[in-house]
Amino acid sequence: MSDPAALAARLQAGDRTALARAITLIESTRSDHRDTAEDLLAAILPASGRSLRLGVTGAPGVGKSTFIETFGLMSLAAGRRVAVLAVDPSSKTTGGSILGDKTRMGDLARQTDAFIRPSPAGPMLGGVARRTRETVWLCEAAGFDLVIVETVGVGQSETAVADLVDLCLLMIAPGGGDELQGIKKGIVEIADLLVVNKADGDLAPAAQRAASEYSHALRLLRPVGAAVPVFAISALEKRGVEKLRQHVEAAAHIGTQDGSLDRKRAAQARAALWSELGESLLDALKRDPKVAKLLPALETEVAATRLTPSAAASRALAAFRGVPS
Numbered sequence: 001m002s003d004p005a006a007l008a009a010r011l012q013a014g015d016r017t018a019l020a021r022a023i024t025l026i027e028s029t030r031s032d033h034r035d036t037a038e039d040l041l042a043a044i045l046p047a048s049g050r051s052l053r054l055g056v057t058g059a060p061g062v063g064k065s066t067f068i069e070t071f072g073l074m075s076l077a078a079g080r081r082v083a084v085l086a087v088d089p090s091s092k093t094t095g096g097s098i099l100g101d102k103t104r105m106g107d108l109a110r111q112t113d114a115f116i117r118p119s120p121a122g123p124m125l126g127g128v129a130r131r132t133r134e135t136v137w138l139c140e141a142a143g144f145d146l147v148i149v150e151t152v153g154v155g156q157s158e159t160a161v162a163d164l165v166d167l168c169l170l171m172i173a174p175g176g177g178d179e180l181q182g183i184k185k186g187i188v189e190i191a192d193l194l195v196v197n198k199a200d201g202d203l204a205p206a207a208q209r210a211a212s213e214y215s216h217a218l219r220l221l222r223p224v225g226a227a228v229p230v231f232a233i234s235a236l237e238k239r240g241v242e243k244l245r246q247h248v249e250a251a252a253h254i255g256t257q258d259g260s261l262d263r264k265r266a267a268q269a270r271a272a273l274w275s276e277l278g279e280s281l282l283d284a285l286k287r288d289p290k291v292a293k294l295l296p297a298l299e300t301e302v303a304a305t306r307l308t309p310s311a312a313a314s315r316a317l318a319a320f321r322g323v324p325s
């Protein structure tokens with residue numbers, strides 16, 4: 001772990017063990033590891049960026065992993081090298097990763113040109129974004145030219161994933177009661193593609209109905225410009241997936257040609273800088289001994305409504321900056 005240059009070289013030569021070790025290093029919260037990680041990232045950064053980054057988000061059990069396996073195998077057949085990062089935002093509470101078992105992507109995992117990595121999201125709200133972004137670069141430097149990020153659509157995680165991929169696919173299942181729930185929650189605003197899965201067996205009619213309802217609603221929401229395309233598929237029976245794959249490839253191609261992809265990535269990088277600044281500042285603030293000494297009293301005062309939160313924050317910040325409050 002200690003020689004980032006050697007690790008970078010092995011990783012770029014396509015050594016999977018080196019890639020796996022590099023990801024572990026990136027995910028580590030130890031400060032000495034973080035320094036090595038920064039050196040490693042600096043070394044591989046010029047080799048990053050050469051992939052199609054696809055986010056797949058949706059409620060638990062909607063079929064994301066099943067879909068990624070089908071989509072991944074088809075992409076391999078079309079000549080892509082596929083990396084899958086499965087981010088599990090719930091692992092911080094359960095202590096383990098529900099995505100840890102790769103069984104649902106077993107066929108994909110066995111392919112030599114595929115790499116599957118389950119990752120915990122970490123303690124941060126933006127945990128998905130903070131290290132997954134860097135892990136995507138590592139996969140790209142290792143030669144993977146399709147990187148798929150799977151994340152369970154709970155809370156903020158789907159917004160976080162949309163901020164680090166080129167295209168974000170929102171997956172829904174029919175028969176969930178309120179078919180237009182996603183639109184109400186505003187989630188659809190971050191989706192570039194809407195996919196109704198499980199369009200098979202008894203669910204087939206409901207899936208088709210949901211797809212046309214969404215299609216209609218999305219056209220109303222975006223009267224100008226391109227509406228979000230809606231697909232009805234069966235990940236299990238592999239129906240509709242190849243058509244969707246071709247749409248994704250075509251959309252990525254257009255984005256590359258017209259420069260919109262570069263602009264999107266530049267905006268994402270600037271936003272990541274600001275969120276790193278915010279998180280780093282908060283970390284530094286919490287570690288500051290002067291602030292640490294002051295905080296319990298400030299919390300007590302605020303809880304007892306003897307002090308406003310903003311006044312308490314000002315005092316903590318003054319202590320941090322070493323100026324009198």
Ligand SMILES: Nc1nc2c(ncn2[C@@H]2O[C@H](COP(=O)(O)OP(=O)(O)OP(=O)(O)O)[C@@H](O)[C@H]2O)c(=O)[nH]1
Pocket residue numbers: 058059060061062063064065066067098099104152197198199200201233234235236237
């Ligand atoms: N009928 C049908 N079942 C499906 C389809 N896709 C997935 N399933 C089933 O739905 C269940 C959940 O599938 P997963 O692929 O693990 O779903 P997921 O969204 O990755 O789940 P989490 O990662 O736990 O959030 C499994 O029992 C799958 O076999 C489909 O197209 N049709």
Ligand SMILES: [Mg+2]
Pocket residue numbers: 064065066099150
């Ligand atoms: Mg899954």
